[in-house]
Amino acid sequence: MIKAQMKILTKRVVALDTIEMNLQNDYISKHALPGQFLHIQVGNYTLRRPVSIADCNRETGTVTILFRVSGKGTNELATYDSGKMLDVLGPIGNGYPINLESPSTVLLVGGGIGIPPLYYLGKTLKEKGINVLSVLGYQGKEHVFLEQEFLELGKSIIVTNDGTYGEKGFVTDFLDRIGLYDCYYSCGPIPMLKAVSAKLKDKQGYISLEERMGCGVGACFACVIPTKEGTGYKKICKDGPVFKAEEVLL
Amino acid sequence: MIKAQMKILTKRVVALDTIEMNLQNDYISKHALPGQFLHIQVGNYTLRRPVSIADCNRETGTVTILFRVSGKGTNELATYDSGKMLDVLGPIGNGYPINLESPSTVLLVGGGIGIPPLYYLGKTLKEKGINVLSVLGYQGKEHVFLEQEFLELGKSIIVTNDGTYGEKGFVTDFLDRIGLYDCYYSCGPIPMLKAVSAKLKDKQGYISLEERMGCGVGACFACVIPTKEGTGYKKICKDGPVFKAEEVLL
Amino acid sequence: MIDLAIELPGLSLKNPIMPASGCFGFGREYSKFYDLSKLGAVIMKAATGRERFGNPTPRVAETSSGMLNAIGLQNPGVSKIIETEVPFLANFDTPIIANIAGSTLEEYELVARSFNKTDKVHALELNISCPNVKEGGIQFGTDPQMAAHVTEVVKKASNLPVYVKLSPNVTDICSMAKAVEEAGADGLSMINTLTGMQIHLPSRRPLIANKTGGLSGAAIKPIAIRMIYEVSQQVNIPIIGMGGIQSAADVLEFLLAGASAVAIGTANFQNPFVCSEIIDELPLVLGKYGFTSVEEAIGKGIVS
């Protein structure tokens, strides 16, 4: 992890209140692993904002992020234009374990703004010759993004809560329909992660967690999560944000 | 006074750490009187920054300010480029009284960043057919600005504290040399105003004062100055910033 | 339709928004920006027994997300206020709250009694917490017994409802609140400023001539919310909340913490229209978070 200036190369609205940005930095693009995140300084806000790495291109030295405009920081970030420099810590955390046997199949289960990091993961796995299936949940039609990109990785089911696009319902309703797979990776809101990991409790799975962060580097104990085997804990920023599904207590 | 958006038309460095900006707003340019000021919101700082009106063009609807880059606000203001909108309260306060008999002569005595409002005053008086003399003090050569403009108004002596340009010394050393005049107008640091008004105590004079401000509109009592005749006080923002030299207790 | 009205002792507010004492003078200046009849109420600058000039300047300093002030209760004195300021404000269709201050019990009593002479003032805000008065004002605000005593004296002297304005510069805000409630306060007003200081590096001395000043603005909002949250659960009188409010969302945060109405101080300096704009914005914000009235939101953020 380094503290770096990243130049905003492009900014694009990809869905309702959802912005994609391409950021330039050689070191970070060369070292970023799927599941890691950037800790971004926006304006002069006291705390940095954690945002996952959604894609990465080592050749061009670029890193892609996708974020939902929700509070003060993301609102301000959304106003930044290309050319502006962002002060970033990254890449942070432990990514998804990707040392799989080659002829295997993985399932990606994403919900809302938890979907972006799964794209970089899926792309990396596919490049390694692994089959990638996805079930992606969105609130509604106008929230859908990265659809085409996931389709290119492999079979993909789009689910919307209100049925305005793709299938209607929750991602958990479609985990049986996607086919066979060896393990799963999931990122999304806590209720979704709970439901997914409960439903897939017999499968090996990895989930990516969010928590309000202070330092983002493991020093302040803001972002801890209890581990299942009793009194232990993990720091989401440093030990995560990806954990084995059975490891942590949601 | 109104709350208005003013567009920055031009920005120019005119001397060391001294910036000139032309701002557009019809209402303010039409109503601004010499000696009045703008109360400018910079960034999200809690308090607005008072800056004098240095010139004004009713035809083009522009107002000129000159400011010294000193603290946080002026540093940030200095980074703003043309095109940006400034949130401004103005024009504020009572300007210099300018109802003089036509064939008369006035002396302008300015020090440092107190010089800009005297320019708009001098220009206005000259347009009314009044003779304008000036004694202008700066720290040193690289701080000098508006020299040519004042020369065009009439006789003008430039004084620098370190003697690197014009005469060496303080403005008060040259008040005798400038010639005859009926009254004087002065703006600059308090020690200078004290020295000037002491030296010219037999002349009618007007001085412009600075004080740290809260509201800038007369509501908070931050910017008061005691009046000479005992227990009274004046608010610099509302009753000033210009006062008769004998009126207030420096 | 979102109902903004709220009934407090002595005050029928059409909305819960009022300018805070000392940040709005006596309304004259801001009346040039918008019609003051729009306001829930107006709280006047502190009144003392006689005219006060206040502290030497500089009286204000800027801090991160806040400011310090040490005005020192400058005001024309209670008689002049009743004579010239109250009649001006009475032109507007909004209740008037008089903020009263003093250095001695006798002065508080005198000022409180003076306001009985006019029927145009609807409530008193008893300022026992101004940190900028040297002669003893501060003790009233930090000792529960003293606070209770001055409350009793003012209650007895006045025929108006009394809102006691609490100082946050105390170890135990709840015991202060309970003491003045027991002494007869009709409501609370909180919080006043926190005592702070800024040192001016070039001159190597406190920037504010009075050395210390009161910290206000967004910086103190979390402290105000905490204190209101705690106090509102321990008293049965309404709270006018204040401290760092800048938006309608902030107002809702104060309501959820247990305030029944709010006052807005420092934010007027940045935006003279702030009270008016927040009044316009409040119904939208209440609606967005599922409330149909101000009443309904009060104390709803309190969890047991």
Place this chain on the structure above:
Amino acid sequence: MIDLAIELPGLSLKNPIMPASGCFGFGREYSKFYDLSKLGAVIMKAATGRERFGNPTPRVAETSSGMLNAIGLQNPGVSKIIETEVPFLANFDTPIIANIAGSTLEEYELVARSFNKTDKVHALELNISCPNVKEGGIQFGTDPQMAAHVTEVVKKASNLPVYVKLSPNVTDICSMAKAVEEAGADGLSMINTLTGMQIHLPSRRPLIANKTGGLSGAAIKPIAIRMIYEVSQQVNIPIIGMGGIQSAADVLEFLLAGASAVAIGTANFQNPFVCSEIIDELPLVLGKYGFTSVEEAIGKGIVS
């Protein structure tokens, strides 16, 4: 040459800059950004008698120019700290200060005594002011007698100099300071966080799971400066100042107010290099304002 060195009881500091307790863990993470030997000293995260998990999450919230935290003294316990963290920090050429906390007098005593076992810790910072400990920790920090008592107990148990870390959540900070000085404190550390709260509008409840949290960051700097200014005139022991420091100019402000050294907390989160950068910048700032050493600036902002 500007002299940054400063001598405090038990601590020979090459410069007055140290990371504040709880904001720097045990140094491991920040040691990846720069060489910790550069620091004046390191103050470790609080140590308690046994491992603590701390409070439920969310534990932090952002406020205007500040943040709230309610970590709840999570730490691996004093034995583990001595076993694994102290040796790591001892690799660097900088003094180590152990921040000690507890819920009972006995726990404070135990933790203080435990640090006698290692010769690698140079001073104790006695945290009597953490607002996030429920069992009674807070009372130690707001009652002068309790504060004096715990100071005495810790002094007796330890062979190290003791810096007592004061809470700003009190009516009278000077009486707290004087009480612990009399009880044997070798120095003071001030200020800890102010108790605050933020209410999350969508969920209608306090954002921090613990409800209240401690307010830190630039927002509280004026309060820290005021308290240090007042206390430094009333005690004869040195003060480690903290609260909102973000720049070398801020450090000078603390020195002028009477602090002899400073700690930097929240600012590390925005800029992990902040302590290192301030150390580089400090000579320039001291020089700019006419000082040739840190020593010379201490208390120079105090006017009578």
